[in-house]
Amino acid sequence: MSDHAPAALPEPPGLIGAGPPASMLVKLAEQAAACAPACCGAAATLTIDESGPAAESEPPTGLTHPDLAPLVAVQWESGEGPIPAAIRTGEPAGTDDLLAEDRWPEYRTVALDAGVRSCATLPFRHEGVTVTVTVCGFRPGLMDDQTRTATALVGDLATHTLVRDQRFEEVLTEADQLDTAIRTRPVVDQACGILMHILGCDAETAFEILRQRSQRTNSKLVDLAKTVVGNRGRGVEAEVVSEPHLLRGGLLPE
Known part of the structure; x- marks a missing residue:
């Protein structure tokens, strides 16, 4: 993970593009990281409301860096952390300084071991699908109002795009089943x-x-x-x- 903000501005959210959920989530994570000047990395996840954070298999996830994988995995395993909290409540979750945080002990340990001091997760729900965007920082105090607004805009538009593509895939599947029948x-x-x-x-x-x-x-x-x-x-x-x-x-x- 880099300690420097990306030099380039994020491409317009409308250009996130179509494709498999995992590849789109990677693009979303990259754009979210570019929106946060103090960000060292970002993650994006997609869950269906019926499955939630306690699903047997890990939901599709996009990361800006593989070092973030353990931080996401421990949250699915323990059912605790900013991502599960945001999914359950529908509200943003995170902390300005993990050293002073007493929630989510398993996540806190893994995050601090990776050098992460602050994080913020924003959830976006649309038609039964929840997309989360998590940005992480090496220093305390990651999110300011401008960063939150920009990240929220990217996340909201990306969620609508993902849901639209998912519904399109469902229609194609139904059409194929009907044709077979x-x-x-x-x-x-x-x-x-x-x-x-x-x-x-x-x-x-x-x-x-x-x-x-x-x-x-x-x-x-x-x-x-x-x-x-x-x-x-x-x-x-x-x-x-x-x-x-x-x-x-x-x-x-x-």
């Missing part, structure tokens, strides 16, 4: 028709039989349907009727 539906319908003819059952029962066999054999429904269609249902009656749970469940007559 549309393309695979005909073969499932054919398999159901074969079962209806062989077993003398209705469409709902035929689909339920396919679904249960798919779960029990740990195979995809569409793959099982392709097998039924490819074999033209040969052997299906013997296999299905020999399964007692179908009889007990009332799907087929005894």
